[in-house]
Amino acid sequence: MKLEDALVYSSRALTGARGRTWLMLLAMAIGVGSVVLLTALGEGARRFINDEFSSLGTHLLIVIPGKVETTGTTPPLIGGTPRDLTLGDALALSRSSTIRLHAPIIVGSAPASFQQLERDVTIMGSTADLLPVRNLELSSGRFLPPGDPTRGSPVAVIGKKLKKELFGNKRALGEWIRIHDRRFRVIGILKPIGESLGMDMGELAIIPVASAQNLFNSESLFRILIQASSREAIPRTKKAILSILRERHDGEEDVTVITQDALLSTFDGIFKSLTYTVAGIAAISLGVAGILIMNVMLVAVSQRTAEIGLLKALGSRQRDIMQLFLVEAGLLSIAGAALGVIISFSGIWLLDQAFRDFPLTIPLWALGAAIGVSLLTGLLFGVLPARRAAKLDPVTALAGR
Amino acid sequence: MIQLQGVNREFPVGDETVHALRGIDLDIEAGEYLSIMGPSGSGKSTLLNMLGLLDRPDSGSYHLEGVDTTSLNEENQARVRRDRVGFVFQSFHLVPRLTAAANVELPLVLAGIEPAQRKARVHETLEALGLENRSDHRPDQLSGGQRQRVAIARATIMRPAILLADEPTGNLDKRSGEEVIQTLETLNRQGILLIIVTHDPEIGGRAKRMLHMVDGAIVDDRANTEKAGADET
Numbered sequence: 001m002k003l004e005d006a007l008v009y010s011s012r013a014l015t016g017a018r019g020r021t022w023l024m025l026l027a028m029a030i031g032v033g034s035v036v037l038l039t040a041l042g043e044g045a046r047r048f049i050n051d052e053f054s055s056l057g058t059h060l061l062i063v064i065p066g067k068v069e070t071t072g073t074t075p076p077l078i079g080g081t082p083r084d085l086t087l088g089d090a091l092a093l094s095r096s097s098t099i100r101l102h103a104p105i106i107v108g109s110a111p112a113s114f115q116q117l118e119r120d121v122t123i124m125g126s127t128a129d130l131l132p133v134r135n136l137e138l139s140s141g142r143f144l145p146p147g148d149p150t151r152g153s154p155v156a157v158i159g160k161k162l163k164k165e166l167f168g169n170k171r172a173l174g175e176w177i178r179i180h181d182r183r184f185r186v187i188g189i190l191k192p193i194g195e196s197l198g199m200d201m202g203e204l205a206i207i208p209v210a211s212a213q214n215l216f217n218s219e220s221l222f223r224i225l226i227q228a229s230s231r232e233a234i235p236r237t238k239k240a241i242l243s244i245l246r247e248r249h250d251g252e253e254d255v256t257v258i259t260q261d262a263l264l265s266t267f268d269g270i271f272k273s274l275t276y277t278v279a280g281i282a283a284i285s286l287g288v289a290g291i292l293i294m295n296v297m298l299v300a301v302s303q304r305t306a307e308i309g310l311l312k313a314l315g316s317r318q319r320d321i322m323q324l325f326l327v328e329a330g331l332l333s334i335a336g337a338a339l340g341v342i343i344s345f346s347g348i349w350l351l352d353q354a355f356r357d358f359p360l361t362i363p364l365w366a367l368g369a370a371i372g373v374s375l376l377t378g379l380l381f382g383v384l385p386a387r388r389a390a391k392l393d394p395v396t397a398l399a400g401r
Numbered sequence: 402m403i404q405l406q407g408v409n410r411e412f413p414v415g416d417e418t419v420h421a422l423r424g425i426d427l428d429i430e431a432g433e434y435l436s437i438m439g440p441s442g443s444g445k446s447t448l449l450n451m452l453g454l455l456d457r458p459d460s461g462s463y464h465l466e467g468v469d470t471t472s473l474n475e476e477n478q479a480r481v482r483r484d485r486v487g488f489v490f491q492s493f494h495l496v497p498r499l500t501a502a503a504n505v506e507l508p509l510v511l512a513g514i515e516p517a518q519r520k521a522r523v524h525e526t527l528e529a530l531g532l533e534n535r536s537d538h539r540p541d542q543l544s545g546g547q548r549q550r551v552a553i554a555r556a557t558i559m560r561p562a563i564l565l566a567d568e569p570t571g572n573l574d575k576r577s578g579e580e581v582i583q584t585l586e587t588l589n590r591q592g593i594l595l596i597i598v599t600h601d602p603e604i605g606g607r608a609k610r611m612l613h614m615v616d617g618a619i620v621d622d623r624a625n626t627e628k629a630g631a632d633e634t
Contacts, residue, residue, distance in 0.1 A: 001510060012499065016497075311507075312479070313482065313494075315508065315512065317479040318476075395455050398490065
């Protein structure tokens, strides 16, 4: 018997038993659909984190005061530290040749007002280098002026949202705002980039680092952002930072240096394994679909006993009958997988409409694997019914027993 | 053409063993017209299945066209069934979802014959049995007699040497039964070896050679002289 004839015969058998066929298609479709959909979600989460981190800047290293003894990558946001990180430390870092740019950062909260409007805002003290290090963009005006970081000037760059809240639709550039008890002239407005690492850049006011030190009456830096000269230079930069700061801190290593890559690869690893786990759980439903196919095919074999007997009387070999039933299982799997792919694509589309910020894409490997596995389960679980059909005794089969 | 020697076949039924065939010796020549009669349970269907290679003897030998069939493997037995033997059943055994033409085409499909050639042979065979305008009907749209003639078309499309009919008129009324028997007899006159199993003496009596079976043994085997003569006129 030719394969194309077997295909025609089996597809007629499938369309002949509609209810049964739909049931099996549905099971397979749900299996394939859930594998693809859940993998897409996991992959989307991974990409989301990835994008989030790469928007931080390139070749980025973060110096945080205090030493974390564990090798974990969570930044120690709170925790005692014997020695503060100072502006002097930051300036000393420029000695290293692998450091291209560095931006010291002080963060604090203070009320900012313009005329009668007042808001509590996050104040970030930094230098001109913050713009390239942190990948920030301005929608109008200019950024903090370059120059000696130890001397502050009364200028501020504010976020888009803060500008809206204080000025409404009025022009903000050149106006004086009051932060705590000092006055700052607005020289630039940031382009909205949304939330980044839990800090809303829209509600921020950036002032020169020396001004911030005066404002908060504190010498200590929140952290230092550093851009290495290249990706390859990142490990060397990390060593250089540690040795420079150890020298300045009486030989004690009391800072933590986090590299963006380390953060990224950790999160990447977590989300990859999450994706695989979810895909694995979804794959169980494929297995269930396979078992359902086996059951329903066994029923089909016993319902079509007489037909199998007839095929044998007409000269079908065991191989031919085996082939017929396996082709049937294969057709079911392929059609079920196709249906599942349609389901998953429409599911992704719906989710995409609901959560626009979340990058949802179906990874090609998941698509291929789901279809491949469904075909494999279909054929695997089709073997038992097919063998049973092939081994039927023609005389009893013809009698319909 | 067919030689059976000392063929035995036993079935376990519950705790007992039923001797469906006991020491059958039989010689049949090509083109003969045979009927096998006997009460139910006498082993006539088992003998027919044995002749059609659907069943194997427990002991004894079966030579078909000089070949010892008991030594053939499953694949070769299937090939002999496909090429040399046609079956007609009491309950027709048409595939309900296929049209008459597709049912008739089935043996050609199983044999892997090219589609173009298949169409021509199906048409030719249906035409010979006067079914050409029924070819697109499904079995449930056909009368009993038509269904059995579609089944005969299917049994003969591979141009077998042997046509085995197990109670071919059992599910038919008298008139369509008569038509079916005439169709079979026409095929026999064209040279096919026809063996009909029946318990209807009227149908069995039309054959040129009549076998009687009781309890798995052939008790009577004689030429039907009067019928043979009547058939010529």
